[in-house]
Amino acid sequence: MTLTMDRYYAELEAEGGRFVEAFDGADLGATVLTCPEWTLAQLAEHVGQAHRWAAHAVTTRATGMPAFEDVPDVRLPEGAAERVDWLRAGPRRLVAAVREAGPDAPVWNWSQDHRAGFWVRRMLHETVVHRADAALTTGRPFAVDPEVAVDGLDEWLGFLSLPAMLERKPGLRAETTRTLSFVATDVGDDLAGRWSVRRGPDGVTVQRGGSDPRGADVTVQGPAADLWLVAVRRLPVADAAVEVSGDVSVLDDWLANSAF
Template sequence: MTSIEPEEYYAALAEQTAHLAVAVRDADQRLTIPTCPDWTLGRLAQHVGRAHRWAAAVVEQQSLTPVDSKKLDDMRIPEDAKGRVDWLQAGAARVVAAIRETGPETTVWTWAGVQPAMFWARRMTHETAIHRADAELALGRAFMLSPQLAADGISEWFTLLASAHLAERSGAPPITDGTRMHLHATEDELGKAGEWLVHGTPSGFEWEHEHAKGEVGVRGPASGLLLVMMRRLPRTHPGVEVLGNGAVLDRWLEHTSF
C-alpha cells in the first residue's frame, strides 16, 4: 500500500526522467557507471528508455504474460543530445498514457504476479530514480529525492523482494528466521512511513512500518537509506548510521541484488 496518489507518480516519473535526461544529455556516453560496472552511461540511459517502453507495452496490451521486448519498436536511443532527451521523455510519457488509457486498476502481468496497472507507474518511477542516481554519482554530482519519494522507494523495494514470485528466484534468504532489522529515516515529517521493521520468517521475511529494536538498526535521511539498501552507497556512507550487528545488514545487502 502506498500513500502516493496516481497523479503524483505520473509527475514523479516525468520529473525523474527529465533529471536523468539532463544528466546524460551532453555527457560522455562511454563513461563507466561504478554502481553498474558493466554499463556505460549510454547503455544505462538506453536501459531506462527500453524499460519504459516495455512496461508501457505490457499495459497497452493488457498482457497477463511477459511481453517480448525484442518485438517492440523504438528501442534504440538516438546518438544526438537532443534526441536522447526527447527519446527518454517520450518513453516515460508513454507509460503514463498507457495507464491512463487502460485504467490504473486494470490487471496486468508484473514481476510480482498479476497486479493493477498502477504497479508500473510506481515501479518505473523508482527504476528511473535509482538509475538517475547511478548517472549522477558517476558524474560526481549530488543526488537527492524528496523524503516521501525516497521512503516509498524503500517500501516498494521491500514489497518486491518479499513477493513470492521473486523470493523463489533469490536463493538464500536475506535475513535469517527470527532476526529483525530496523530502518529509521530522520525526516520527522515521514512519521511511520519513515520506519521499517523487517523480520525473518521460516519462508523468507515480512516487513511493516513499525518502530522497534532489531539486531541491527540503520538510521539516516530517506535518500541515503534508499541508496544503501539499493547497494548504491556503502553502509559506511557519511550520514548513515548502523547500530548493532552490522553483519545482519551485510547479509541482507549480499542477498538482495536484483
Template sequence: MPTPERLAVGLLEQTSAVAAHVRDFTATVPTCPEWTVRDLVAHIGQEHRWAAAIVRSGLPVAVPDPRDQPVPGDWAAWLRDGAVALIEAVGDGVTPVWTYFGDGPSAFWLRRMLHDTTIHHADLAGRDALIPADLAADALDGLLELLTAPGAPTLKPALAELRGDGQVVVLNPHGGPPWTITRGPAGPTWRRGDGAADVTVTASARDLLLVATRRLSPDAAGVTVSGDRALLDHWLTRTAL
C-alpha cells in the same frame, strides 16, 4: 502507495534528472559496471516503452536488451517521450494487467518504472540525487515487496539465505515510521512500525534507499548504524537486484 498522478509527476522529474546528469556516453557506470552511460540511457528509454507495451496489451512482453536499442541524437527528448507514453498508457491506473505477482492494476508499472528510474538517477548522480522523501519511502516499500514476495528466492537464489530465526533489521528514517524487517524460518517479512532491533540504520529516507539498493555504502552515505553491522552487511550483499 502514491496516487497515479503523483507517480506520473515523479517519473517525469526523475527521467529529466537522469538526462541532466549524463556527461559521457562512453563512461562506465560504477554501480552498474557491466553498462556504459549509453547502455543506461538506452535501458531507461527502453524499459518505459516496454512497460507501456505490457499495459496496453495486459500481457507479459519479452525483456529487451539495451545494447540492441538504438538511441537517437535527441536522446533527452526520447527519454521523456518514453515516460509520457507510459503515463498515457496507464491512465487512471486501475486497468488489470499482468505483473510479476499476477494480475494487478496498471499503476503497478508506473510505480515500478518510477522506482527503477529513481535508482538509475542515483547511478549517475550519487549523493547529489534529488529524491523526494515520499517517493524514496515508497521506493523502499516497493523494494521490500519484491524481496519478500512468494517465490522470490526461485528467481534470485541468494534471497533464500535471508531465512533466519528472528533477527531484525530496522531502517529508521528521519521524521517517519521505521521499516522493521524480520528474518524468519520461511524468509523475511516487513512492516512499517517500531520494534526491537538487532541492527538499526538511521538516515533520511533518500539515504536509506541509496544504502538499501547499494548505490552508496553505509560509510559513504554517512548513515548511523547501531548494533550488529555484520547482520546489515549480510542483508545488503544478498538483496542486490
C-alpha cells in the same frame, strides 16, 4: 502505494528530465560505477527501453511477459537532441498508457499487484535509482524528495518479502531469525518512515510503520534517500548519511543476500 496516482504520474514525467540532466554532456562511453557492466549510453538505453516495455504491456493489456522484440522504438538515438527527446518521451508514453487504461486495469507484472498503476510506481523508482547511478558516475548532484524515497524503499522491501523472490534469491532465507529496523529521519510522519524486517528460515516479512517489539538486531537510520540507496546497494554504508546501531554483521549479511 503510498503516493496518489497523480503524484506518481507527475513524478515519473519529471524524472524523465532529471535523468537526462544527470548525464547530459558527459562521456557516454564511461563505465557506470555502480553497474560496471554498463556504459552511460547503455544505462540510458536500458531506462528508455524499460519505460517503453512497460508502456507496451499496459497498452496491450498484457496477460504475460511481453516479448522485447514486440516493443517499438527501443534503440537509443545517436544524436544528442534526439536522445534527450527519446528519454523524455518514455515516461510520457507510459503515463499516457496508464491514464487511458485506468490505473486499476488488469495488466501482467511479476508482483502480486496486477494493475496498470503498478508500472508507473515501478518505473518511477527504477528511473530514480538509475539517475543515482548516472549521478554517482558523473559526479553530479543527486537529490530526491523524501516522500518519493520512502515509497521507493517501501516498494523495494515489499519485493524482497514476496514468496516468489525466494526462488530467485534463496539467500534471503536465514538459518537464524534476525531483525533489521530502517528509520527515515526526514519525513513528517514518524511511523511512515519506519520498517521492521524479519529474515529467517521462511524468508522475509516486513512490517511498515513500527518497530519489532522484541527489538531489532540492527537499526539503520538517516535520510530516506540515503536509506534507499544503501538498501539497493548504490551507496556503501560508510559513504551514506546513515547511523547504524546494533550488530553490523546482520546488516552486511542482509545487503549481500538481497542484492540484484
